[in-house]
Amino acid sequence: MADKATVIEINDRCYLETDSHMLAIQIDRITFSLCVEEFLDFYFQLTDIKEFLEECPDYVLGKRMDGDFREVFVPRPEDSEYT
Secondary structure, X not given: OOOOOXXXXXXXXXXXXXXXXXXXXXXXXXXXXXXXXXXXXXXXXXXXXXXXXXXXXXXXXXXXXOOOOOEEEEEOXXXXXXX
């Protein structure tokens, strides 16, 4: 009898299918899949993007205030928006 594939819930937005070694990652309304072997390449690309946005003067890190309290990047507001 063949082994059945197992799906492991890593967190509420990511699953690992053990038979094919595929990760399914959901971000808002988008779900994408990638091989476990590709994950670190993807992670490092995201890290590069995060570092760019942290250093770019056109963006600031803020906090969502809708009860979620998570950090988000937003365009830097113009001074006129606060006067």
